[in-house]
Structures are given as structure tokens and as C-alpha cells.
Amino acid sequence: MKQTDNLLKIVLIIILCIHIPFLHAQDHLSGIKDEIHHLNSVRNLPYESDATAIIDSVIRHKSSVFYTCENYSQYQLYQRTVLNAIANKDTIRNKIDLTLSKNNFVSNYLIKPFHPWFGYARPTKTLNEMALTTLLLEESKTVFSDHSQGKHGSLLHASGYEGFFQLIGQQNISSLLDEVFGDIDFYQSRCNMMLLAFKNPLAPTASDTYTYHLTGQKQIEGEDCYEIAFYSENKKENAFAGYLYISTDGKYALVKALFTLNNPDNSNFLKNIRISHQYALKDSLRIPDRKETRILLGDEIQGSFLAERTSTYYDYDFSPPQTKIAWGNKHETGYRNRDSAYWENTRPYPLTASESQAENLHHTADETAYFRYLQNTILILMNNHITVGGINGPVELGPLNQFISYNSMEGLRLKIGGNNTVNLSDHFLVGGYGAYGFKDETFKYRGDLIYSLLPRTKYIWEYPKRLFSFTWVNDLNIPGQDLLTSTRDNFIYSFSHSPTDNMSLQRIGILTFENEGNHNFSYKLGARYMYDRPKGVVQYLQVNGTDTGSDTTTVDNITTTEFNLSLRYAPGEKYIQNRDKRIAILRGKFEFNLEHRIGVKNLFSSGYSYQITDLNAYKKFDYKNNSGNLEVYLSAGKVWNRVPFPLLFIPEGNQSYIFKPRSYNCMNFYEFTTDQYVSANLNSMFNWSPLNWFMEKSRIKTTLGGKIIYGPLSDNNNPELHPELFIFNQGVRPLGKTPYAEVSVGLANIFKVLRVEYVRRLTYLNNNSGQNVLKGSLFFTGSFSF
Numbered sequence: 001m002k003q004t005d006n007l008l009k010i011v012l013i014i015i016l017c018i019h020i021p022f023l024h025a026q027d028h029l030s031g032i033k034d035e036i037h038h039l040n041s042v043r044n045l046p047y048e049s050d051a052t053a054i055i056d057s058v059i060r061h062k063s064s065v066f067y068t069c070e071n072y073s074q075y076q077l078y079q080r081t082v083l084n085a086i087a088n089k090d091t092i093r094n095k096i097d098l099t100l101s102k103n104n105f106v107s108n109y110l111i112k113p114f115h116p117w118f119g120y121a122r123p124t125k126t127l128n129e130m131a132l133t134t135l136l137l138e139e140s141k142t143v144f145s146d147h148s149q150g151k152h153g154s155l156l157h158a159s160g161y162e163g164f165f166q167l168i169g170q171q172n173i174s175s176l177l178d179e180v181f182g183d184i185d186f187y188q189s190r191c192n193m194m195l196l197a198f199k200n201p202l203a204p205t206a207s208d209t210y211t212y213h214l215t216g217q218k219q220i221e222g223e224d225c226y227e228i229a230f231y232s233e234n235k236k237e238n239a240f241a242g243y244l245y246i247s248t249d250g251k252y253a254l255v256k257a258l259f260t261l262n263n264p265d266n267s268n269f270l271k272n273i274r275i276s277h278q279y280a281l282k283d284s285l286r287i288p289d290r291k292e293t294r295i296l297l298g299d300e301i302q303g304s305f306l307a308e309r310t311s312t313y314y315d316y317d318f319s320p321p322q323t324k325i326a327w328g329n330k331h332e333t334g335y336r337n338r339d340s341a342y343w344e345n346t347r348p349y350p351l352t353a354s355e356s357q358a359e360n361l362h363h364t365a366d367e368t369a370y371f372r373y374l375q376n377t378i379l380i381l382m383n384n385h386i387t388v389g390g391i392n393g394p395v396e397l398g399p400l401n402q403f404i405s406y407n408s409m410e411g412l413r414l415k416i417g418g419n420n421t422v423n424l425s426d427h428f429l430v431g432g433y434g435a436y437g438f439k440d441e442t443f444k445y446r447g448d449l450i451y452s453l454l455p456r457t458k459y460i461w462e463y464p465k466r467l468f469s470f471t472w473v474n475d476l477n478i479p480g481q482d483l484l485t486s487t488r489d490n491f492i493y494s495f496s497h498s499p500t501d502n503m504s505l506q507r508i509g510i511l512t513f514e515n516e517g518n519h520n521f522s523y524k525l526g527a528r529y530m531y532d533r534p535k536g537v538v539q540y541l542q543v544n545g546t547d548t549g550s551d552t553t554t555v556d557n558i559t560t561t562e563f564n565l566s567l568r569y570a571p572g573e574k575y576i577q578n579r580d581k582r583i584a585i586l587r588g589k590f591e592f593n594l595e596h597r598i599g600v601k602n603l604f605s606s607g608y609s610y611q612i613t614d615l616n617a618y619k620k621f622d623y624k625n626n627s628g629n630l631e632v633y634l635s636a637g638k639v640w641n642r643v644p645f646p647l648l649f650i651p652e653g654n655q656s657y658i659f660k661p662r663s664y665n666c667m668n669f670y671e672f673t674t675d676q677y678v679s680a681n682l683n684s685m686f687n688w689s690p691l692n693w694f695m696e697k698s699r700i701k702t703t704l705g706g707k708i709i710y711g712p713l714s715d716n717n718n719p720e721l722h723p724e725l726f727i728f729n730q731g732v733r734p735l736g737k738t739p740y741a742e743v744s745v746g747l748a749n750i751f752k753v754l755r756v757e758y759v760r761r762l763t764y765l766n767n768n769s770g771q772n773v774l775k776g777s778l779f780f781t782g783s784f785s786f
Contacts, residue, residue, distance in 0.1 A: 051212035051228050055244075057252040058202055062187050065253040067285045067316065074144040075287070076315040077154075078348050081177055082308045082355060083135040083163070086124065116368075120361040122353035131354035133361070134305070135163030137174065140346050144325060156331035158338040158346060162358040164365060167379050167391060169458050170336075172576045179574055179585050181293050181309045184275065186244075186257060194295075195586060197622055198238045201230045202254070209239055217248065220256045221278075224248045235263040236687065238626040242275075253286045255279055271296040288313045312348045383579045387421065394424035405489040408499035409476065409536060411439025413489055419448065426455040435475065435489070440535075444475040461580045465516040476503040476535060478669045480650030483508055496655040498772050502536040502670045502730065504646070520573045520588060524566045528597075529604050532646060533557040537730040538670060540644065543723045552727065558646060561606035566595040591618040599643075610641040614649075626687060628701075633662065633681035642716050644726040648673045651709055651740070659746075659757045659779035664707055666742045666761035666774045673728075674735040677711025689747055701783075703746040703757065710739040731767055738763055748783040755783035 063069055121130040138160040145152045161170045182193030189203040201210050213229045226248060231241035242259025246252055257277040273295050280289035288311075295307045338346075365371045372390075380386050385398030397418040405413045419431025432447040453466035461467070477483040483506055487493070509529040516522035533556060534540055540555040570588030577583075592615075599610040616635035623629060637649050651674075653667035654660050661683060683705040691698040713734035719725040728734060746757030760776040767773050 051214040052207060054214065054226055054228060054246055054252065055202065055206070055212055058244075058246055058254060059204055059206075061252045062202075065251045065286050066187055067282065067287045067318070068145075068147050068187075069285070070318040071148045072144070072146055072318060072320050074142065074317045074321075075313050077139075077141050077143050078312045078314075078346065079139045080310050080347075081135070081137040081181070082133055084306045084308065084354065085132045085134060086129055086306055087121075116364055117361060120354075120357040120364070122357060124352075124354070131352070133352075133354045133358045135165060135173075136351075136355050136358040137161050137163070137170075137177070138343065138347075144321070146325070146327075151325075151327045153325060153327040154329050156329070156335050158342060159331075159336050160338060160343060161336075162362050164362070164371075167375050168382065169577065171462075172578075175574055175576055176585060177307075177309070180295070180307070184277070184291075186254060186277070192586070196238050198240060201240060201244065201259075209234075209237060215243075218245065220245045223255060225255050230259075232262045234626075236626050237262060240275075253279070255286075282316045283318065285318075287316050314348060385418075385579065392423050394421055395419070396421055399487075399490075401491050402487070402489045403491075405491050406494040407489075407496075407503075408501050409440060409503050410437025410442075413437045415489060417446070422456045422458060422460060426457070427452050429460045437476075440476075446471065446473040446475065459577060459579050462577050463516060463582075465514050465522070467512075467514045469512050469514070470510070472507075472509045474507045475505075477506045478503055479538075479646055480652050480670060484510065492658060493656045495657060497657065497774055497777060498655045498668055500536075500655060500669060502534075502538045502732075504538075505533045505535045507531040520570045522568045524564075526564045526566075528560075528562050528564060529606075530560050530562075531557060532559070534646075538732055539729055540646070540726045541729060542725070543719070543727060555726065558644065559605045559607055560599050560647065561603040562597050562599040562610075564595060564597040566593065568593050587618070587620055589619075593617075599641075599647075608641075608643050608647065610639065610643050610647065612639050613637060623686075628684060628686035628688075631683045631685075633679075635677075635679045635681075637677055639675040639717065642722060642725070643675075645673045645717070645719075645728060645732065645734075646726070648675050648713075648717060649677055649711070651677075651679075651735075655774075657777070657779055659744075659755065659759070659781040664709070664740065664742060665744070665757075665759045665779055666776065667740065668731070668772075668774070670732055671767075672735050672740060672764075673732060674711035674713050675717040676714060677709055677735070679707070679709035679711075681705075681707045685748060691747075699749055699752075701748045703744070703748050703755070705744040705757075706741065708739050708741040709735070711735045712737045733767070740764055744779075750783070753782055755781045757781070 067073055117132070121132040123129065124131050138158070139156065140158045141154050141156045143152075143154045159170070159174075161173075163173075165173050179192070180194055182191055184191045184193060184198075184200075186200045186202045188200060189205075191198050191200055199206060199209050201212075209232050210230045211233055215227045215229050218225055218227050224247075225245040228244045228246060229242070230244060232239035239262040240259045241262045242257065244254060245256040245258075247255050254277075256279065257275075259275050260273050273293070275294075276290075276292045277288070278290045279286045281287070290313070291309075291311045293309045297305060297307065375391060376387075379391055380400065383396070383398070384400050385396040386400065387393040388395045388397065395418055397416070399417070402415050402417075405415070407413065413435055415433055415435035417431065417433025419429050429448065429450040429452075432445065435444040436442070437444075448469065448471050450460055450467055450469040452460050453468075454464065456462055471484060473483055475483060477486065478488055478500065479502070481488065488500075507530070510526055511528075512524055512526035514522065514524045540558065541552040542555060544551045544553055568591070570591040572586070573584060573588035573591070574586035575582040575584045594615045595613070597610075597612045597614075599608050599612075600606055601609040614635075614637040616633060618634075619632050621630045621632070639648055650670060651667060651672050652663045653669045653671055654663040654665045655669055659665060662681065684703065686702040686704070689698060689700040689702045691700050713736075715721055717725065718734075719727045741762040742759055743762060744757050744759040746755060748755040750756065757779045758776065759779055761774065765773060765775060
């Protein structure tokens with residue numbers, strides 16, 4: 001989650017910088033507070049037993065009154081998302097005038113350079129307030145569904161974007177906002193919002209969570225309705241609180257819902273939230289008409305901003321389609337290049353005065369030198385690369401955090417790398433790096449050539465992927481780690497509790513085709529050549545003769561050539577594309593990975609034939625009453641042939657002080673090896689900590705975890721039975737019949753961004769070779785949640 005934390009923090013930093021003159025303006029926001037206070041007052045109402053009976057009737061009548069009872073539906077959807085800074089007029093004027101009169105850092109660098117922006121602030125409906133629209137996102141699409149078969153699709157006609165965050169990417173911003181606002185449908189059992197799961201008040205088992213009160217009757221758009229207040233007694237539950245307006249005509253249809261979170265104080269950064277759903281009639285069926293969500297994030301000290309999303313539904317049609325439907329999400333050609341005339345004819349309601357200035361504000365911001373410097377800085381922090389020639393430059397250098405590092409074999413390691421950007425070519429990427437270790441006095445290098453079948457707009461690796469790539473690398477590697485994806489020379493990993501003295505010099509050539517399309521399914525086909533020569537204390541030794549105590553012969557290197565296939569499936573996964581990496585903002589319902597490798601002897605001097613299968617799966621479970629969650633990783637693998645121990649499974653250890661969720665944090669590099677294994681990794685997060693005994697409103701969370709791997713080496717790969725195999729030496733040992741296990745306990749959400757973990761090793765506490773064994777230690781990493 002560390003990468004997710006960094007990206008979200010960057011977004012907040014941008015917003016904070018933009019909103020400095022608005023820091024203490026709360027008049028407009030107090031209007032939301034009044035509405036929330038009114039909603040939360042339902043807890044003081046007398047109980048009415050009729051409310052539960054009405055809710056039961058709503059649930060029973062859903063299949064006959066909601067539009068999804070039709071076999072087919074089609075409608076138009078217009079959605080507008082806005083981020084506004086809103087402040088009192090006098091607050092803006094007085095604060096700016098006072099700040100501009102001073103000669104200090106805030107005035108010279110944070111107010112004066114951005115002073116022209118304030119001219120784009122416009123009065124709101126209250127007249128005493130000003131709004132500055134910092135982001136405007138619009139979409140117009142057709143949505144169609146076959147409810148009888150559970151098929152859904154959409155055709156995006158237009159997507160408009162104005163704002164300060166374009167360097168992050170329009171698709172990334174849209175994906176992040178979609179997960180923050182969620183898609184709430186009270187007729188479904190559960191929904192997601194702000195990366196959290198909620199039970200809906202009209203779910204079949206909702207009465208287990210919610211309490212209902214019948215408060216009377218009201219007219220909604222001229223229709224008589226029951227007004228039912230609802231909330232959860234458990235304030236720590238992920239639940240809603242508010243009012244449901246149910247028709248009194250005997251059909252018990254939901255006419256309107258006005259609600260908020262059951263306890264907004266449970267969430268980081270969130271101050272208040274107000275949600276409104278309005279339903280209309282179409283052919284005697286209830287259809288969504290308008291949904292509005294208003295979210296206030298931040299606080300009075302650090303600043304705050306108001307995020308609003310409005311979805312308008314119209315032009316419903318329940319007629320069966322006359323032509324074959326292409327299901328899935330599609331878009332029209334040029335959907336991002338619609339002109340102002342198109343939008344004026346498309347919008348069901350006009351832009352506000354502030355929203356209409358978003359484009360002009362954006363152009364002014366681009367002409368502000370300090371803002372360009374700010375964008376460059378943020379882009380460097382996000383991508384860990386610096387672009388030569390500005391944001392749209394043709395070449396980038398990086399990764400920056402790998403330019404300087406240290407390890408015990410290379411000593412001080414200097415590295416410089418880079419590649420072209422899509423501004424130079426939207427199909428080809430050429431890149432690589434060169435590195436030099438001052439202790440081993442050896443130059444290392446890597447070269448990459450990537451070709452995308454699809455033209456790219458921001459990164460060559462962006463979704464959907466259709467990539468051919470070739471890589472050649474000559475560098476030191478830690479056995480058990482992937483040299484092509486390893487970040488072992490990250491500066492932060494230079495600080496370790498044990499020396500890294502068991503690397504190999506590897507020359508690897510790999511040719512890959514990667515395809516990732518719809519439905520979160522991807523596959524890779526590849527061919528890989530590897531030359532491996534031990535450079536550390538571990539040696540490749542063969543016994544002379546059949547007596548294991550006889551003299552040994554040192555093997556200088558091993559060479560392999562293999563073909564491989566890997567599959568990945570993660571339904572429901574949502575992510576942000578950050579250069580060459582994807583940051584999951586919503587993990588899949590489950591994740592499944594399968595890899596199979598086939599080694600071919602005598603091909604390019606390969607010395608071995610083998611088949612190796614490796615698979616892993618992930619699933620997340622939520623505890624009841626929002627008490628926490630459990631993440632489960634299960635893995636298994638098998639080497640089907642006889643090969644020396646460097647080609648077996650080598651569990652990934654960790655000798656740094658950075659907690660790695662998927663690694664064995666108290667295991668050394670290259671400590672164990674096996675030809676068959678099963679493993680489990682459990683990590684539980686509880687929305688409570690012992691600090692709550694002393695600080696009731698503390699949001700620090702408790703973590704508990706455990707990792708275990710079982711995989712006794714089979715006789716087929718035991719060097720005591722097969723002298724042609726390499727004997728184990730210098731601390732490398734096979735896993736025995738006793739599993740390796742470690743447990744962890746920690747605190748997360750410290751200062752909203754830090755996680756501290758204590759990890760304790762439970763087995764294999766001694767190593768007869770004299771290699772140090774870490775029995776327990778503190779580890780650190782990032783942590784973020786709403």
C-alpha cells in the first residue's frame with residue numbers, strides 16, 4: 001500500500017497548495033453540517049414498530065416496482081464531478097490583503113505567484129461565498145443492460161476534463177474518484193464507497209444492522225410518502241444514517257433517500273458527507289432520476305475542499321434491442337475532444353459560474369511558472385523519474401531512488417538509467433541503465449526494447465496492454481528474486497541488519513509478449529535465457545564420486561534456456577496506472593496467478609531440462625461490524641525434474657528494515673531452498689488498538705499476521721542421494737519437515753501514514769553454518785485508509 005499512500009498524499013498536497021487562501025472558510029460547509037446534524041438527530045426519535053414492517057414490504061416489492069424487473073433497459077447518463085474550494089468573501093479579501101502586505105515565504109511563494117487565480121472565483125447561491133473550481137469532470141454515455149442474463153454495457157459519447165491534476169492522468173483521476181464516490185444502489189445488498197464496504201438499509205438482512213423509525217408522512221414532488229429514519233446503533237459499523245421516503249400507494253417504492261455516513265468521525269480526512277437519491281416513474285416503474293454526493297475532506301488546520309458528484313439519468317427505454325449488442329464498456333472515436341457547442345447541447349443543466357471558469361483557470365495556471373515547477377516536482381515524486389525537457393519532454397531519467405545505494409558486495413553503487421517517453425514515440429520504448437560498484441569494481445548494465453501494438457498517450461505500459469518486449473541484463477542478483485523487477489538497489493534498502501554476501505552475476509535475455517484486455521484477465525508468453533555465476537560466499541560444488549565426504553569440484557556457472565506462460569485473473573480489480581506499475585485502489589474479489597516454465601537442454605548451451613509450476617491466490621475477508629479484515633495469500637509450487645539447488649524454489653527473504661507483506665521478513669536472502677512447497681500468508685487489520693483505552697477517538701489500528709511455508713526437499717533433488725547435484729553450503733539449506741514460520745503484530749495508521757510492525761521468527765532459530773539468524777525485529781512501512 002506504500003505506493004498508494006504516496007499517490008493519495010500527492011493529490012492532497014496539490015489540493016492544499018491550491019487552497020491556501022481558503023484555509024479557514026467554513027460558511028458554505030456549515031450548511032452541510034446543519035443537514036448532517038438533522039440526519040443524525042434520528043437517534044433521538046421514539047421507536048415505531050411500523051417502520052420495520054414498511055421496510056420489509058419495500059424489500060418484497062422490489063422485483064415488481066424497480067425498473068430492473070424488465071428484461072432489457074437502456075438510458076442516458078450525464079455525470080458531473082467537481083472539486084471546489086469555497087470561502088467567505090470577506091475571509092478571502094482580508095486574508096489575501098493581509099498576506100500580500102508581508103514580505104515572507106508564504107506571501108512571496110505561496111500567495112503572490114498564484115494571486116491571478118483568485119480572479120476566477122465566483123459567487124455561489126448564498127452570495128456571501130466564493131467558489132473556485134479546481135477540477136471539472138463530465139461524462140455522457142448510454143448504459144444498457146440485459147437483466148435476465150446479467151449482461152451490462154455502456155457506450156461513452158463524451159468525456160471532458162479541466163483541472164490541475166492532468167499530470168496524474170485523466171483515467172487515473174476518474175478511477176480514483178469512482179472509488180471515492182462509489183456506486184450506491186439501495187436495492188443491492190452491499191455497496192462500496194471511499195474504498196470501504198457498506199451494507200445497504202434495504203438489503204434483505206439489513207435489520208441485523210439498522211434500526212428504523214417511522215417519523216410521519218411527507219410529500220416528495222407532490223407524492224405522499226412515509227418518512228422513515230434509519231441508523232446503526234453500532235457507531236463503528238460501516239453503515240449509513242438518514243431518511244428513506246417510501247410511497248404510500250401500496251407499492252412501497254423508494255421515492256427518495258437522504259443520508260450520510262453513520263459516523264463520519266470513523267474516517268480519516270473526512271469531515272462531512274451528504275448523499276441524495278431521487279427516483280421517478282417510467283411506465284409505472286421506479287427509475288433512478290438524480291443522485292448527488294457531496295464530500296468534505298480535510299480539516300480546519302490543513303485546509304479542506306468540497307467534492308461533488310451529480311448523476312442524471314434520462315431517456316429510459318425498455319424495448320428489446322433491434323440489433324446485436326456488443327456488451328462491455330466502449331467509447332466513440334474522439335470522445336475526449338468534444339467542443340463547447342457539443343457540451344452545451346448535451347448537459348441537462350448548465351455549469352455554475354465557477355465551473356464555467358475552470359478552463360480559463362487551468363490555462364492561467366499553466367502560464368504560472370511556480371505552478372509548472374510544482375507540477376514537475378509532483379511528477380518526479382510520482383514516477384520516480386525526471387523528465388528531460390519538462391513534463392512533455394522526450395526522455396526521462398530514473399529510477400531516482402536507485403541512483404545511489406550500498407551493499408556489502410558492491411560497496412557504494414552508482415546507477416544511471418532512463419528511456420524515451422511517448423512524446424518521442426507512442427509505440428516504441430528504448431531504455432536501460434548502467435551501474436558501477438566501487439568495491440567489486442565491476443560495470444553492470446541493462447537494455448530494454450518495448451513495442452506496443454496500440455498507440456500510447458501517457459505511458460507505454462498503460463491499459464490495455466499489447467506489448468512485445470526484449471530485455472538483456474548483466475548485473476548482480478540475489479537468488480530467489482527477479483532481477484528484472486527487483487528493487488534491491490533502492491536506496492532505502494541500503495540499510496540492512498545482515499550483510500548481503502551471496503549474490504550471483506546473472507546475464508539474462510528475455511523475450512515476452514504481454515496481453516491484458518477486458519475482465520481483468522492477462523497472460524504473458526515468454527522465452528528466457530540465463531547465465532548464472534556465483535560471486536558471493538555460496539559456491540556451486542559437486543562431490544567427486546559417490547562419497548559425500550570426498551573432495552569437491554567447483555562449477556563455475558550454470559546456463560538455462562526456458563519457455564514460460566503466466567496467467568493472471570483478478571475480477572473487480574480497480575487500479576491507478578503509475579508509469580510502469582499499477583497501484584491497486586480496489587483489490588479484486590479474488591486474485592489468481594499461474595506460471596509454468598519449461599527448460600530446454602542444449603538450447604543456447606542450456607544444461608538442464610525441467611518443468612516448474614508455481615501458483616498463488618489472494619482473497620480478502622471483512623469481519624462483522626466493521627471490526628477489520630483478513631487478507632489471505634496461498635501459494636504452492638513444484639519442480640518436476642532433477643536440477644541443482646539454484647534452480648529450485650528459493651523463498652524470498654528480507655534483510656532490510658522495511659516491512660514487506662509478501663516476503664519472509666526474518667528470513668535471510670538465499671537461506672532456504674526446496675523443490676515443492678505450500679505456503680500461507682495471513683494479515684489481519686483491526687479497526688481498534690490498545691490506544692483506544694486511553695484515547696477514545698484514536699484511529700490507530702492493530703495488525704496481526706503470520707507466514708508459514710512447508711516444503712521438505714524430495715529425494716529426487718537431494719544431493720546426498722544424487723552426487724551430480726550441488727551440495728548445500730554457506731548457510732543455504734533445504735527446508736525440512738518442520739515448516740518455516742513467523743508472526744507479526746503492529747500498529748497502523750500512525751499519523752495517518754505510518755505502520756510499525758514487530759516480526760518474530762518461530763522456527764529454524766539456529767544455523768549451524770554460523771550465519772546470523774534474525775529472531776525478531778521492528779519493521780516500518782506506509783499505511784493509508786479513509
